Amino acid sequence: MRIAFLGIGLMGRPMASHLLTAGCQLCLWNRTRSKAEALAHLGAQVTNTPAEAIADADIIITMLENGPIVDQVLFNSTPAVQFKAGSTVIDMSSIPPELARQHAEQLQSKGVNYLDAPVSGGTAGAEQATLSIMAGGNAAVFEDCQTVFSALGKATYIGPAGSGQLAKCANQAIVGVTIGAVSEALLLAAEGGADPAAVREALLGGFAGSRILELHGQRMIDREFNPGATSRVQLKDLRTILDTAHLEQLKLPLVEQTYQQYQKLVDNGLEEVDHSGLLLQLEIDNGDRQLNNKATQSPYSKNHNNN
Incomplete structure (x- = not known):
């Protein structure tokens, strides 16, 4: 063969x-x-x-x-x-x-x-x-x-x-929205004075547990945003989902909001960070309040230039 x-x-x-x-x-x-x-x-x-x-x-x-x-x-x-x-x-x-x-x-x-x-x-x-x-x-x-x-x-x-691609759209909708949810949850916990690493560990044992929380939640805590899958590609996939939904006359508000966040991340020059790097845009939106004090050590700060 x-x-x-x-x-x-x-x-x-x-x-x-x-x-x-x-x-x-x-x-x-x-x-x-x-x-x-x-x-x-x-x-x-x-x-x-x-x-x-x-x-x-x-x-x-x-x-x-x-x-x-x-x-x-x-x-x-x-x-x-x-x-x-x-x-x-x-x-x-x-x-x-x-x-x-x-x-x-x-x-x-x-x-x-x-x-x-x-x-x-x-x-x-x-x-x-x-x-x-x-x-x-x-x-x-x-x-x-x-x-x-x-x-x-x-x-x-x-x-x-076409069914395989529809399944991939479903996958990427869950991935993108869940990355956004994990980003918001961990930042909320950290800003309130909790240890985000301990919060992640606790949540993994409950209904909030997921591969996104397990793997990408750890990436967010460690500030490891070298790409496994880039934010640019995640944005492309979310656009495909919304275009497909439009053909089916569907409204997908969570995907729409997540798409807008990834668009802002890409517009900030961070298109090559891992898609878990959506946290970076959330931090920017909140006046640069960051998940932990390792933020300034990340090669992907908001001023990072990929060119």
Whole structure:
């Protein structure tokens, strides 16, 4: 089984590494070639164009930043991509559900199978091969791809094309809103004179316990905002959720408020901080009152310049 893997970034690199370790034959492409070349020692072939990577591939995995980039790479590359008849595209990027449905139709017309299979679990899940994979498309095609999915984590079949992306929207809504709630809760506790670390520990044993409180709550206390998932990408995902809700004539007020907070964070030049860094915007909004006295030691203060 020959696999083309497109996108060797924070998530793509460990994912591709696991597939190579599992014995898959990989052709890699990445806009910055050096990132793909870092996996050559594991037996990966590095290509110069998406078309070169895809030409003989049985499975094409895309792990790219957004929908327009996926669209460009698959359908508007130079030279043009030629898909092998009967091959399968597995888009593991996070893109709008409607665009996923369009891609499914375009590929079906070329005799190519399609699954939208975005992931959750962040860089830690990618590195540990414990990703939660949410797949939409044909159920039989999904079953045929279990060998690939099992090397990366646990896959769940959601429904027809676009359903995987809808599940990812649901995931990112919960993640974004919960990060905001954890930020507010810990800052409230700290301002009232409680130890935020002790508050976090206590809450983990009750109904407020969550992976966000466990992992990102600790990041907030430690002021460790180097990205596992960037605030820029979280903002993009929240925009996708709101656009999708608009198509369904839905109002999502909590997502709207969280989107506005991430927009302000990005506007303050903090687009590359981890999405748990939403705490930084909350601190700014409260007159720079900070969760703990380590704040001035963080490389991501409000005056941090990412350029």
